[in-house]
Amino acid sequence: MDTPPETQKINLHLVSDATGETLNAIARATTVQFGPVQIIHHRWSLIRTRFQLHRVLEGIEAEPGPVLSTLIDRTLRLELDTTCQRLNVKVVNVLDPVMTALQDVIGQQAEARPGRQYVLNADYFSRIDAMHYVLAHDDGQAQPGLAGADVVLVGVSRSSKTPTCFYLANRGIKAANVPLVPNLPIPPGLEEIKCPVIGLTLAAEALIDIRRHRLRLIGGGAQTGPIRADSSDYVDEDAVKAELLWARRFCNSHGWPTIDVTRRSIEETAATVLQLMEAWHNRKAKGN
Known part of the structure; x- marks a missing residue:
């Protein structure tokens, strides 16, 4: 051998x-x-x-x-x-x-x-301000403040919205994120917001693995945020597929682009968000 x-x-x-x-x-x-x-x-x-x-x-x-x-x-x-x-x-x-x-x-x-x-210039303080904004507007918090966002990320629970927002904040981008939950109303005004809204999605199998890991952490006493009470549906394959399909159709019905983050790093997802933001602003500049 x-x-x-x-x-x-x-x-x-x-x-x-x-x-x-x-x-x-x-x-x-x-x-x-x-x-x-x-x-x-x-x-x-x-x-x-x-x-x-x-x-x-x-x-x-x-x-x-x-x-x-x-x-x-x-x-x-x-x-x-x-x-x-x-x-x-x-x-x-x-x-x-x-x-x-x-x-x-x-x-x-x-x-x-x-x-x-690394001088303390306007760009530096812009990044600090963006970080504070992300903290205040994570997971649908401070909904009236969404009007001040540079971009809003939407998606089902555990679709990498929060880490992507924090990465964007380090670039000086005020990024809010809003969870999409079937049968629950979305924040008022989100559909009329004057900034890009981008959906994050991923494969059902990958999402189930992430959510199961999350549930194990909570079971071990490492809870860091709210979790849905119906945890059986939270990781049930059919329920998760239906949830993802609903979220994708919801984004499509509003004309919001979506990013599949299944095989993307946070850095790659953020780079795609920036590209979509630039495309959105270019269309606005042309009056589209």
Whole structure:
């Protein structure tokens, strides 16, 4: 019997002068493209002084591996590059290609100011305001405030409405969500709302699995929200299929587009919501 090959293991150092979110996103997007490789992430954030950088260099020397960097300060970058060259470690300054392209087009050098994307500007406070809005308008709450929404997500229980709204809030989008329950009235004014309304749906089998997990959590004392009393219908296959069909027909009757989230991540669902929002605003601009 053949022995399975040993999983390759590498160290990956992420060196940032800010929070490191950019590098985390790049690392997630790239490392998943490889097979059975164990990648040990070493995250070095808020590196803005030579003293802080020396700790990073000691870590790289102790556990060598490729380095992804978003350092802006030229002195720190030079020291990082020099040390990595001495250690024969590959270093990639991931912002360089984009910065160079923009400098060529704009015709001026970029300012070397670390963490500038996180200044407390209007965009930052817009995201905070959107987060407060989502909290206040989750699961059909504060219904009169729906008029202030940028988008309203509707769908049956456990169709990823809440996590999608929170993701959108991080983009500065005020997203409310309203549950669709057969035989219960929808919030007054939702049908006349002056923003996009988008339905979320998914396959019955996937929804049943999610709801069963939810019921197990509640049974274990981890209740975090209301649940329907008729829990037998909540996970009954025929009842769930009928509920989904009713919700889809309800959205269609109002001209609301729907997104099937069965095999979509929250990020992919949010991206599709943004596309539908843009299409809605384009139609409004053209008078349609």
